[in-house]
Amino acid sequence: MTDRFDPARADASWQARWAEADSFRADSASSKPKSYVLEMFPYPSGRIHMGHVRNYTMGDVLARYRRMQGFEVLHPMGWDAFGMPAENAAMEKKVHPGAWTRQNIAAMREQLKRIGFAIDWSRELATCEPDYYGHEQALFLDLMEAGLVFRKESEVNWDPVDMTVLANEQVIDGKGWRSGATVERKKLSQWFLKITDFAEELLDGLGTLDQWPDKVRLMQENWIGKSRGLQFRFRLASPEGANDSIEVFTTRPDTIFGASFVALSPGHPMAEALAARDPEVAAFIAKARLGGTTAAEIETAEKLGHDTGLEVIHPLDPERRLPVWIANFVLMDYGTGALFGVPAHDVRDFEFATKYRLPVRRVVAETAARADDPVVEAETGDGIAVNSSFLDGMASAEASAEVIKRAETAGWGTGKTQYRLRDWGVSRQRYWGTPIPIIHCDACGPVGVPRDQLPVVLPEDVSFDLPGNPLDRHDGWRLVDCPKCGGQARRETDTLDTFVDSSWYFIRFASQPKDQPFDRAEAEAWLPVGQYIGGVEHAILHLLYARFWTRALERIGKIGLKEPFKGLFTQGMVTHETYQSLDGRWLSPDEVEIGEGGAPIERATGSGAISGRTEKMSKSKKNTVDPEPILDRYGADAVRWFMLSDSPPERDLEWSIGGIGGAARFVQRVWRMVMAAPVEDGDDAALTRKLHRTIAAVGEAIDGLQFNKAVAALYELTSAIEKATPSGARGDAIDALLLLAAPMAPHLAEEAWAARGKKGMIVDAAWPTHDPALLIDDEVTLAIQVNGKLRDTLTAPRGLAREAAEALALGSAKVQAQLAGATPRKVIVVADRLVNIVA
């Protein structure tokens, strides 16, 4: 034994001991209560970064804590292994995406193991392996049979040079991120999942997720975007071809008398029909479709319109005619792709009407008396209906209900609920993804691959020399017989969105039979995930898709589970300072030194540098810190401890070398204390009380995922033990400290536990319990206030009677000095806490 804790030796040796003992295997058949702790699985980019370390450390503390509390814990790890970076690497480095990915997985697995996470590695999975994605294909077919999968034409961003489809974030200023070519919109026939069928229950379900952050629930609620309103048809004054009406949706039926135009989306079928025979319309539509989809562009985009010359009849005032325009601000995929404009009460309509000199008619006012106030800007709030015939005088909500009622009675419209949520397009024109298990036959149409032919395995012999999806040109794989008619047919070459892969991996972790995606009973034994931990960037898509997928499986009877994640925690990012040289190059913090007067200087050139904001670690800003050298230097426990200290876990954690140093110091401090602990007998009531308070505080903090508070409580206990004189109680406190610290600094805890001659490993030890009686002191400190200001603090026996406390307080010289002879008017006594004398 040395006087220094040696993490390099201890980390490896205890990790080996845990592996040998198979300490973290989750036994589905265990009779113990179960606890499922899960962190969002990583994409195998090749290196672990600090964000991973923080995320998995939090989950690990919880998993180890639950285990010590007597739970059978499932804490698995896997790889979200499909996706574009592997294809990019294939193109750049001429390696196969699979080889690249598997190599990355191997490297990252070793890195994770060095941090000593309590993971059941026997359940490890990678979504890019057929034994995972094959089951996903089966589930896809199940959903298809249940009518939850459909095919539809949809627009994609098409890069004509790379001949590939781009995600929105790959389109930069209207150009492909890699080729720089101007991106085109192209219509492709693609597969969709009917998530909109679940809009209402996904929304309702949010109400049951009381262990989710409010913020995430709100974001999902807004994303689903439910709104109630009226859908109805405007009859055309003179029929236009086959169409004699235009269907619109509104959330403000009460403003219907304020309508001054009808606007069609440039993608609306009627607009397209008009364009087919009128070049002017066609030209306008082409113009309207230009322009980017970025937020900034939309913000500044000018409203453009084209008058079609058509007119519709107002449903409540047959004398009134409204002009029909085509307008660039009308979205095709919300509502009906057409709307009626009420300039007085809608910001966009107002802008449009002002530009094209369309009438602005007030139909809502604060009071009936202000019915004819001029409208200087769009007034979007509720009020009283005015200038609206039979609606006049009604409040907005009442007026809306009245219009819907009349529409339904007269048969020209119906009350309707609209959702912003759109169906989930899952087709990706990519190689490195789950093949969609469909065969296209000219005679039979799209046919599901028969179950006994699953998995549809990705062919290995592909090349990325040519642009486009290599599956499209791999005839050996692509050309197959139709399973129905036996005729010549082709495999679907699109692969599934990787969000599908991550929509059920938590079920596969819980149960992984060979012959089916999961065993229902076994999966249900573990699920829902008790605590799910990950970044807030997944607040909407991943978490919504996973909720949908689970509900879809529930609907088709595969699992008895509506919500996959009972508790959700979104942790903050790991940030670091940033620097830039004067000419704008990003500098890593190592390349900068702080000169006299605190001004940053670039080491290499000696010239000044600019310190920027502290931001999320990212390669582009060169402010990353690689965990590996830090682990080498300080050991796993110091890194883990630092990740949990200081910042509340939901907030960003600023990386600092001082912080990690402090954590390493604490590890050594505990070790020294253990090494130097003399064996003595005897009590130490004060220390015992401190210990029991700490046990309660740490447990409460970990339960609430407030790791920074648990850390602070352990620092306090450590100081108290150091200051205490040797006694039996002190020895007990050291033992308990090790148990309490074990989830956070497990290697140190094991090493110290062994050094203190304890039997067995600390991972198998029970979490200490506290005696509630010891949380209460016999003596309390009373705060003595005069007029609400603290003037004195006095020690008093606990449970001191009101009168006695009052007398005690009045006896204080400081109080008497403050009162200066005045008689107290009133005395407030809060038992065992304070006395407030009001003079």
Add this chain to the structure above:
RNA sequence: GCGGACGUGGCGGAACGGUAGACGCUACCGACUUAAAAUCGGUUUUCCGAAAGGAAGUGCGGGUUCAACUCCCGCCGUCCGCACCA
């Protein structure tokens, strides 16, 4: 534009409506040492004061209360999400 969160020392942050600044970092002083590292003890919200002590203080302005970082109203600022959603 809409929605949400946050604002406390030099810094990260604590604080059931009841002693603001726990705990950590930094800095400084001291001890040990030939020396350094490591370690240990101490100080560290501001102002006045030698001290005892006093005054002010949780973004700003009001309010409720015996008592407000905490609750309410109005500003200011920062960050996040959504975004032409009818």
